[in-house]
Amino acid sequence: MSKLYFRYAAMNAGKSTALLQVAHNYEERGMRVLLFTAAHDDRVAVGRIGSRLGLTREAATFGADTEFQAARLHETAGGHLACLLIDEAQFLTPEQVRQLHRMAHVDHVPVICWGLRSDFRGEAFPGSAALLTLADEVEEMKSICACARKATMNMRIDAQGRRVKEGAQVEIGGNERYRAVCPACFYADESLGDVAPGLFG
Incomplete structure (x- = not known):
């Protein structure tokens, strides 16, 4: 059964590294994946996902007006899409999260999202709040504070x-x-x- 997954953490927990590893695992088995990241994230470059380990990869971008439709994504992937991987998922809109949840359950495309749970004020991002509500599986990735306690x-x-x-x-x-x-x-x-x-x- 396909599911919507949300893997969240504070910054510098290795979210992008994990995404790139998952993409590699699928492709190593001959499966097609699509990677998305936020259109306004230009830390590496617009349309690129980068990890602190130095790995980078091109990705499609999403903005507030992006619609996630299975048929269109299968076409973009050039065949059957095995999994949709989304970085910086906190920037999704609640409606986009709903589209992804529907895609997982109606169109049978697994969707894995990585992102922050909360902002610098300790308040939820709208996309993260929606993911915490709708995701079928939620997993916290661990990060460490400079004082050696868990960073959240x-x-x-x-x-x-x-x-x-x-x-x-x-x-x-x-x-x-x-x-x-x-x-x-x-x-x-x-x-x-x-x-x-x-x-x-």
């Missing part, structure tokens, strides 16, 4: 390493802009230096 939150920082608490929910950035932290560090002083001296520098 994402902290936005400025150029001086100070915590940023206000701003737009979506702001693309990597290690220079975000830190994965445990809840204790998330709620500690605004300065990362006061949270875990020397560990973030």
